[in-house]
Amino acid sequence: MKIALALFQLDRRGGKERDCLAVARSLAERGHDVTIVTTSRPASETRPYRIATVPRRGLTNHALARNFARKAMNYCSEVGSDACLAFERIPGAEFYYAADNPAASKVRGVRSLLPRGRMRLALERGVFERSPCPFFFFLTEQQRCQFGALYRFDASRSVVLPLILHDDRYDMVAAGSDPARIRQQLKLPATGPVAISIAVSSAFDNKGVDRSLTALTHLPDLYLVVVGSNDRRLKRRVKSLGLERRVRIVPHASNIIELIAAADVLVHPARSEAAGQVIGEALLAATPAIISSVCGYAPCVERSGAGVVLEEPFRQDAFEQAISGTLARLPVARAAATRESQRLQHERGKWLAVIGDEIERRIGSGSR
Structure with a gap:
């Protein structure tokens, strides 16, 4: 089958971009003719799929989003694609990968009247209120319920994907790690308590990095590694809080599993998180996680006992107590995380198989 995947900016390489590339490769390996439609491509590399770039048109983000949605569907029509899997809000696509939480839950009041808010809502409604609606791939059950509370779509035309972890993460775990070496490279204490935070550069507050920095001001023995920003x-914030000695900033890292494994705990008190792949990565690396309950993958931590899920509304003192408590019972928390890591070894590739199976079943049978 000829399948198009639509993603606005492929070279950004955040979680959504990594997911799109993995899905493209998986579908191509299943024998399909796969093309990613985008406005920017990553560096040249050997790949079993094609990349088609369409022009960026628009002076604002909402204009860019609207025009990309149109151009992506025009491309699919012109080349005769059997199906389009959209990683953005694109009305008309046969499949939608819900990489983000609902815009309708955030764009309210005055914001819904502004051009940007109106366009985000219009595109989202074009996806969820169309008849027949596309088939939806949701990251978590929590996310499916959030969309279900806002839109009346046919829930039978959706599936919640298994926990998403990429093959390179599994390969890193299989290769083993040397926490002592990593700590030495980052000039961290060999045995002192170390927490790690993962945040995309433009969203470090959304991921709760500011909350983690505040915790350091009250936990004088704790070190923090911030990766990805x-x-x-x-x-400036680190300097203003006088934390330069105990904070390490790693802008980019390919050895993310090694970094996580070198820490005692992952801290991810996010304000918004559709899923939180870093949570799964921490569990795969057998590292306990302290996360906010808004994270889509919070149930994974709760079920496994490999960390603490913070209740909403967020309380800074509860977060700091969770860090202290987890460090105090670290052997128990690590044992639970190790058990979850062993379980996750058997989940490799399942999320990709679900996507491939659903697309083949629905396009092959004509039930789009």
């Missing part, structure tokens, strides 16, 4: 605001 090199934002000047972050550096």
